[in-house]
Amino acid sequence: MSDSLTEYPFDLRPAPEAVAHQQRIAVDRPLTRVAMQYGDEAWAIHRYGVAQQVLTDPRFVRGPFARRERTVPAAFEFPEFLLDTLQFADGDEHKKLRRLVQVAISPRRVQALRERTAEIANELIDDMIAKGDTANLAEDYATPLPIRVLSEFIGVPVEDQPKFILWATTVLSLDTPEDEVLATGMELYSYLLDLIAARREDPREDLLSSLANARDKDDTLTDAEIMPIAMILLVAGFDNTAGFLAAGVSALLRNGDQRERLLEDLDGRIAPAVEEILRHAMFEVGSPMAGGMGTVAMVATEDVDLDGVLVKAGEAVYVDPASVNHDPAAFKDSQIFDILREDSPQMMLSYGIHSCLGAPLARMEMQVGIAELFRRLPTLRLNGEIVRNMHVLTIPVTDLPVAW
């Protein structure tokens, strides 16, 4: 039974308390039934094993949301256009599309962009150094890096990049008036449509070319299928990657021992460090944390027993990544930030067939972004408090003052 020590969702509290709270909940019960702002009640999943089970079990589907039979249970009204994307498709149809798209954002393709990402990172670091010995790392590095990498990855020609980046940042910026966002969004949309058409004619080595020419026997992806993918990549690819980058740097700067361990073998240790940053680092940035975030819900098509709790046919479930990433049954001393942790198969980028499509890109950008920063500026230190915008869903980091 939940009491004040295991109540869920819970409000902002100091991060160590929030972690302890998450740990107690996962021990107490696998799921909590939560009233949502939109849609029906839903079950939040707290245990890692249960999350793994649900995210790979075809008895949990999203079709009812795609068919508009049900409202997505969430804390916000789910944007209509997303309901028609891959994220809400099920079964074989989804598998086929997902694989076509994943080939276009494959580890191999991302790998090919690694060196270029390091170059972009170093250009940004050069600019910071040229300006003095302090910077707002969120603005000068963590935000521009993913935007620039993504525009190259998508295949925006160099001469169009300034325009493209301006559009993308306007659409995503927090303080742009709504009508300006709409107008810019339209420009961005039609620009991408033209680019897809051009790449269909004359393919190159980039994402839009492979999406425009992706083929599975007699199927090709249509503009209507490609556009939401490109838009999701833009929206998810900037903000989230920027947030993780900033959180990672901040966590390393606040945990000197971990930063030392990383610097001892930067290239060898950056990959596990990034996994641990994804798992836990938001809890290490020094700002309070709440409990209750979740991935997009899924609906049970039949009664399913999850660790002793019966989820009935038609009921919705979602995974709280912060919860499962601190499940003591899956992660020893899950409150500890340990960049060499052996057991860090974190679920921040979700898991299973609906896991984050841009995950290879996000991971590569974090690895290169953090490694290059510490390589060039090994004396980097915090120079003020990190500021996060709590009023926006992704809670983006707006200020990360550093010095070197």
Next chain:
Amino acid sequence: MGSVVYTQPDGTVRELEAEAGQSVMQLATKNGVRGILAQCGGTLSCATCHVYVDETDLADCGPLADFEDDMLDTTAADRLDCSRLSCQVKVGEGQTIRVTIPPTQL
């Protein structure tokens, strides 16, 4: 019971007992074997569970699954003749499968 021997790119070796029918990926992620990401949970859509199978054990691994061939072309580390996606390789009763983990999965 069967077993899987995982060799890391740095030469570190770890042998784990497998239940019959368990995949090389499942066994690895359950036991925190580094270097097998398996983001898609075995649904053959991430190519981050790439391994090189010891030549002598290749025959025990069964044929390539439908679409595995295509996905193997998208792995971060080079594809070799002995490349498999470990989520598609199931350990049979009494089998020992030796795999080497590639230097990178992305």
